Amino acid sequence: MAISGLTIHCVPALHFSARGILDRNKALWCGYVVEDLESVVYFAGDTSFGSHFAQIREEFGPPQLALLPIGAYEPRWFMSPVHMAPEEAVRAHEILGAKTSIAMHHGTFQLADDGIDTPQKQLMACRRDDSFLILRNGESAEIPS
Secondary structure (H helix, E strand, O other): OEEOOEEEEEEEOOOOOOOOOOOOOOOOOEEEEEEOOOOEEEEOOOOOOOOHHHHHHHHHOOOOEEEEEOOOOOOHHHHOOOOOOHHHHHHHHHHHOOOEEEEEOOOOOOOOOOOOOHHHHHHHHHOOOOOEEOOOOOOOOOOOO
């Protein structure tokens, strides 16, 4: 789809789906890549870790900005097929080669066994530099060009 110089691509994400008892995995989840002539923005959506990050980089190149989920990941035995832990989000950031990433899917309310602020704390502990941002609700950030 093209809108005023933007092209929006639907890209893979890994997550189960179900609305009723008999419709398990009958619908697909996705992320989006938004590109113009100068930049690529990747919105991962609600996804677990997987080979799709390398595929997205191969197809579109390193994104200027990636929005990556970091919350609702505990217990791992149950949540790992649907949600990334902060350490996996850092790996995804590196695989994508994103210039800047912003953490999402965390901090609004507790969805799983990880605490409301645990994802942010774990991301702070495992990120390698300041290129992976953690914003507070309502906070904005200037993204370097």
